Amino acid sequence: MEIGIIGLGAMGREMARNLAAAGHTVIAWNRSGGQxxxxxMxxxxxxxxxxxLAITMLSDDTAIREVLLHPNLLLKARPGLVHVVASTxxxxxxxxxxxxxDAAGVAYVSAPVLGRPDVAAKGELNILAAGAPGALEKAKPALEAIGKRIWDMGDAPPMANAAKIACNMMIAMAIEAMAEAVVLTDTNGVSRERFFELILGTLFGSRPYQSYSGNIVRGAYQPGFKASLGLKDLRxxxxxxxxxxxxxxxxxxxxxxxxxAVEVGMGDMDWSAMAALTIDPHVHDAAQRRPR
Structure with missing residues (x-):
């Protein structure tokens, strides 16, 4: 299958690489170029x-409007094209x-993904897909090449977007829950390592707790999923x-x-950095004093 990719950011690059490795003919366009x-290209x-089939992996609503809609590019698409929007x-x-x-006569599938760039590199994304059954069936070989499981969310594309936004909301809630738990345990002498060993081994062993508890233990928040993007999704x-x-x-x-977190200058850090605002009162006070 010939597959077009629009957007080669951290996620799009890995998706394109896996599609090519699976034997598909892949062509791609990226605003900032690259190979x-x-x-x-x-x-x-x-x-x-x-x-x-075309897969769009642009950053947000605005980017899709600027790249595809304002120039009315869908009206110039190949007849029979299925357009998969994998962006959140x-x-x-x-x-x-x-x-x-519908107006352009182009089939539309919404397929946002769960997973960071390291997961995308392994082809192990969870894909939340929704759209007409025929369009989903045509997109399936491509989606199977980039993900470990396709979750059918329904026949209306917005269903997938509602599910993805709900997932990201719950991850943010988990990060804040861990931060507030650390306030209680730190101030009573329980080490973070010992507390999270308990939590991961009993009540909360899911991937978000596994991934972000490590960041909180280390107090290190190198970008995986940027806080600025997390803020976009929460909005x-x-x-x-x-x-x-x-x-x-x-x-x-x-x-x-x-x-x-974004206002205090953490926008380019991993979104779990917001935990520092809860755990460290000095960081929180600095954020509160920052002009709004």
Whole structure:
């Protein structure tokens, strides 16, 4: 299958590499250029839309609007194209994309992923996919090449985006839960290593707890998933809750904490860095004093 990739960031590069390694013909466009082994780079994004399948891995709603929608590139896509949007986008924008793709006669699958670049490199992403059954079936060989499991979220693309945003919201809540637990244990002399050995071996052994507890133990927050992107996703969750007419108090709390983390200068650090604001009162005070 010929597959076009639009967006070669940390995730897109690994996805493109795995697709090529699986034997697919892969062409790619990236705003900042670059090269990926086994992938042919093209000069314009519309060229990537001439493949059998196109996968968009741009950073957010705005980037997709700028690259694809404002130039009306979907109207120039190859007939029969299936367009897979693997980016984490807002539910409202996903609904708009349904109408835009219908008007352009392009099949649309939403397939955001769970996993960081190291997971993408191994081809072990969890893919949350939603769209018309025929479009999903056509996309399946490509999705199988980049992920270890495809989770069918339904036949309406925004279903996948709602699920992905909910997942990221819950991870942020887990990070804050661990940070608050450390406040209680640190101040009573329990080492972080000993506490997290208990937690991971009993109540909370899932991957988010395994990954981010290590960052909290070390007090080191090198980028895996940037706090600025985490803030974007929490804002998407807040918008979706508002559209549903519902108040989500835990979401409001972690959104506030992640906002503080970005404002105090942690935007390029891993999003688990927001734990430092809860654990270290000096970091928190500095964030509170920062002009808003």
């Amino acid at each position: 990926v082994e086994g992938v042919r 093209v000069e314009t994004p519309v060229q990537a839309l001439q493949a059998d 986008i807002s539910v409202g924008f996903a609904r708009a994309l349904v109408e835009i793709h 998407f969750a807040s918008d979706a809750a508002a559209q549903a007419g519902r108040a989500l108090p835990m979401l409001a709390a972690v959104l506030g904490r992640m906002t503080e």
